[in-house]
Amino acid sequence: MSWIKMFADATEASEDLIDDLVFKIKKKLKWNSPVVIMPYRTYGTRTNIYIKGRVLENKLIKPASGKESLLNNLSNMYKRFQSDEVSGVTISAVYHDKTYEIITDEEGYYSLNFSPVGQPNIHSLWHPVSLKIKDSPIPWEDQEYIAEVLVPPVDAEFGVISDIDDTVVQTSATQFLAMAKTVFLNNAHSRLPFPGVSAFYNALLLGKSGKRNNPFFYVSSSPWNMYDLLKEFLDLNKIPEGPLLLRDFGLQDNKLISSGHQAHKTKEIVNILKMYPNLNFVLIGDSGQQDAYIYKEIATLYPERILAIYIRDLGLEKTSKAINELIATSVGQNIDITLTKDAEQAAKHAAQKGLIFVEAIPEIKIDKKQDKGELPGKEENTIV
Numbered sequence: 001m002s003w004i005k006m007f008a009d010a011t012e013a014s015e016d017l018i019d020d021l022v023f024k025i026k027k028k029l030k031w032n033s034p035v036v037i038m039p040y041r042t043y044g045t046r047t048n049i050y051i052k053g054r055v056l057e058n059k060l061i062k063p064a065s066g067k068e069s070l071l072n073n074l075s076n077m078y079k080r081f082q083s084d085e086v087s088g089v090t091i092s093a094v095y096h097d098k099t100y101e102i103i104t105d106e107e108g109y110y111s112l113n114f115s116p117v118g119q120p121n122i123h124s125l126w127h128p129v130s131l132k133i134k135d136s137p138i139p140w141e142d143q144e145y146i147a148e149v150l151v152p153p154v155d156a157e158f159g160v161i162s163d164i165d166d167t168v169v170q171t172s173a174t175q176f177l178a179m180a181k182t183v184f185l186n187n188a189h190s191r192l193p194f195p196g197v198s199a200f201y202n203a204l205l206l207g208k209s210g211k212r213n214n215p216f217f218y219v220s221s222s223p224w225n226m227y228d229l230l231k232e233f234l235d236l237n238k239i240p241e242g243p244l245l246l247r248d249f250g251l252q253d254n255k256l257i258s259s260g261h262q263a264h265k266t267k268e269i270v271n272i273l274k275m276y277p278n279l280n281f282v283l284i285g286d287s288g289q290q291d292a293y294i295y296k297e298i299a300t301l302y303p304e305r306i307l308a309i310y311i312r313d314l315g316l317e318k319t320s321k322a323i324n325e326l327i328a329t330s331v332g333q334n335i336d337i338t339l340t341k342d343a344e345q346a347a348k349h350a351a352q353k354g355l356i357f358v359e360a361i362p363e364i365k366i367d368k369k370q371d372k373g374e375l376p377g378k379e380e381n382t383i384v
Helices: 003-028 070-081 176-185 197-206 224-236 252-258 261-275 291-301 317-333 343-352 358-371
Strands: 035-040 049-057 090-095 098-103 109-114 126-135 145-150 159-162 216-223 244-247 281-286 306-312 337-340
Touching: 035 126, 035 145, 035 224, 049 090, 049 126, 049 145, 090 109, 098 109, 159 197, 159 261, 197 216, 197 343, 197 358, 216 224, 216 261, 224 244, 261 281, 261 291, 281 291, 291 306, 291 317, 291 337, 306 343, 317 337, 337 343, 343 358
Parallel strands: 159 216, 159 281, 216 244, 281 306, 306 337
Antiparallel strands: 035 049, 049 109, 090 098, 090 126, 126 145
16 A cells, blocks of 8 residues: 555545544534535436536525625635535435435435436427425525536537637646636636637537537546536637536545546547447647547547537647657558647637538627627626
């Protein structure tokens, strides 16, 4: 047993003892906040529905406004990472008039796989599962929560799997201090999307069928504590809804030590490809991490299933050169990787591939300019 694992195990045991003691004291003194459910967007099939989420004490983190103070943003981020999870909570899940029961684990998480009695509508992209708390060791709010489950329609043309940090939202993940400022001092309003990403992704959602039913999946190395902020960011910027596949954060089971970006992303993408064997995919990432190499490996493992790979060029000379060399070696393998400077350039390639309408490109160009502040049309949000 390595000293790292011994340290992780000891830290976990100490953390569990402290958490248990604090919980008992708060319960005895009735200092607990009401319990709430945070359902995560998940995905499934017509024969298998999967739901996941977490039960926490209500930290009263309200949706962000256009103008928030640095103190409010920092306070909300502290609350996210100091979440008080609640174990042993019984949840009832109702889908097509059939009720299922789940109990949260020691970290407050719940998950359930079930075969639905009534199959999902084959033409709908999203399917709601009603959730309610049935029993809890501390008081709870008696309300209904909706878990959203994505099931690709039978006539979906393709799926899209996208990174988030420095692909959809500007994070500066390659620069520690800049990333820390973005993560801790910004909210869903003040975070900036990459110019044109909303219009480009909506063009991919629309596809060439015009039915707006091509499924999106977002894979990120961000911890689950960031779920509400990332979901709110996507919704505010009208970026297509999709399951957010994040990472566990902490020393439990050596997750912080052994669960790397590459392993996490590869596992999640492979799971999606296995879940939908008859659906091809577009992969989108950035040049800041290992996305190009991960995506090429996936395309090698699943030939003919990856229609295109788009890597946003963050302007790092060394990595851009390496990725261009990777692209050169991929040509003979029939793997289509494009290093793109922005959404407009990616859209032109996607139109040539027959993935989107050519007519969508002018709208993407306008959206790009609005995001950059070169044209009016989008509200400017500031931190006060």
